[in-house]
Amino acid sequence: MHFKRSITVVGCHAEGEVGDVIIGGVLDVPGKTMFEKLRHFETKKDDLRQFLLNEPRGRAPMNVNLVLPPCDPRADAGFLIMESNEYAPMSGSNTICTTTVLLETGMIPMKEPVTEVSLDTAAGMVTVTAECEGGKCKSVEFNNVPSFVLELDMKVTVPGVGEISIDIAYGGMMYILVDVASVGLAVHDKFAQKLIDIGESIKRSVRAVYTPVHPENPGITGFSVLAFTEPLTIEEDGCKAASNAVIVSPGRFDRSPCGTGTCARLAVMHARGEVKEGEIFKHRSIIGTEFVSRIRGLAAVGKYPAILPTVKGRAWITAFKQVVLDPSDPFQEGRSFLSKKIGYKTERLDDLLEVVRDMYIRMKGELDI
Ligand SMILES: O=C(O)[C@H]1NCC[C@@H]1O
Numbered sequence: 001m002h003f004k005r006s007i008t009v010v011g012c013h014a015e016g017e018v019g020d021v022i023i024g025g026v027l028d029v030p031g032k033t034m035f036e037k038l039r040h041f042e043t044k045k046d047d048l049r050q051f052l053l054n055e056p057r058g059r060a061p062m063n064v065n066l067v068l069p070p071c072d073p074r075a076d077a078g079f080l081i082m083e084s085n086e087y088a089p090m091s092g093s094n095t096i097c098t099t100t101v102l103l104e105t106g107m108i109p110m111k112e113p114v115t116e117v118s119l120d121t122a123a124g125m126v127t128v129t130a131e132c133e134g135g136k137c138k139s140v141e142f143n144n145v146p147s148f149v150l151e152l153d154m155k156v157t158v159p160g161v162g163e164i165s166i167d168i169a170y171g172g173m174m175y176i177l178v179d180v181a182s183v184g185l186a187v188h189d190k191f192a193q194k195l196i197d198i199g200e201s202i203k204r205s206v207r208a209v210y211t212p213v214h215p216e217n218p219g220i221t222g223f224s225v226l227a228f229t230e231p232l233t234i235e236e237d238g239c240k241a242a243s244n245a246v247i248v249s250p251g252r253f254d255r256s257p258c259g260t261g262t263c264a265r266l267a268v269m270h271a272r273g274e275v276k277e278g279e280i281f282k283h284r285s286i287i288g289t290e291f292v293s294r295i296r297g298l299a300a301v302g303k304y305p306a307i308l309p310t311v312k313g314r315a316w317i318t319a320f321k322q323v324v325l326d327p328s329d330p331f332q333e334g335r336s337f338l339s340k341k342i343g344y345k346t347e348r349l350d351d352l353l354e355v356v357r358d359m360y361i362r363m364k365g366e367l368d369i
Pocket residue numbers: 017088090091092093094173248254256257258259260261
């Protein structure tokens with residue numbers, strides 16, 4: 001059988017969030033930085049992301065990471081993060097998955113009891129400390145890029161909800177943070193559909209009035225993730241803890257506590273005087289899994305005071321897959337196959353905007369503008 005594509009993928013999840021890792025079958029692309037490589041895939045080779053993340057080979061609640069040669073000579077490897085609706089500059093659960101796969105497959109030699117790894121991401125360099133024993137990567141602690149608050153207590157009016165107060169912060173992705181009680185809900189799966197519907201509605205309302213832009217990389221802009229937060233509690237061991245539910249576009253939960261969301265929340269908590277450097281903050285997901293985090297230092301990003309966050313979690317390999325494309329398969333690329341149908345009927349305006357966005361990115365790539 002002659003296949004049009006054959007890609008080697010290691011299945012993996014971090015605290016419940018799928019972060020598969022491509023370790024073969026995809027060549028490097030031009031780019032002086034990993035962000036330039038991200039843009040190359042986004043504008044010229046997005047068919048790979050569509051192929052792996054859309055049905056029948058993928059699903060919305062999953063991510064795929066592409067291991068590539070790094071651009072920064074200090075790094076051991078580079079990787080790009082492909083999510084259902086976008087390429088994320090940085091991602092905590094995906095960093096934990098990618099590190100686990102790199103070490104447990106031997107692509108980076110594992111040293112016991114601790115292996116230090118440097119990873120080049122589209123958001124910048126991320127250094128990682130992995131606890132290893134008996135060939136297993138038992139935990140991954142990553143030093144994320146500087147995280148900072150863009151807005152505190154910003155008011156926004158949401159149809160069907162009314163006026164609410166939100167925070168906006170960067171933790172490797174741009175986050176909208178909302179006190180879940182302010183919309184009459186709680187982080188619990190009995191509110192799952194309402195959390196998703198209201199979360200997506202808040203994103204649309206905020207997008208209409210505010211565009212976040214990273215001061216050092218204007219290509220890092222826009223919102224695709226929103227964190228509903230529960231209040232801080234103090235655990236028996238004296239540590240601060242809280243739950244959150246992260247709504248990832250097009251409308252699904254992060255099954256992990258969300259590493260970049262944890263970093264964005266730490267920046268908000270620090271700005272509010274709720275957490276100090278070095279204090280442990282345990283962050284939990286809607287399914288009860290946990291990341292342990294802390295602020296390892298302070299910095300500045302443009303005009304914004306920033307924190308240097310560190311997050312620790314675990315990941316497990318679930319499969320070794322050879323993902324292939326039979327030339328006669330009717331579903332060559334999933335959603336992009338559908339969006340090519342000009343008459344594609346959309347249920348909602350934002351679906352249409354999504355189709356237009358995909359087509360714009362593709363045209364930009366083809367015109368190389
Ligand atoms: O942990 C994180 O940061 C990621 N999890 C899915 C959405 C985010 O990229």
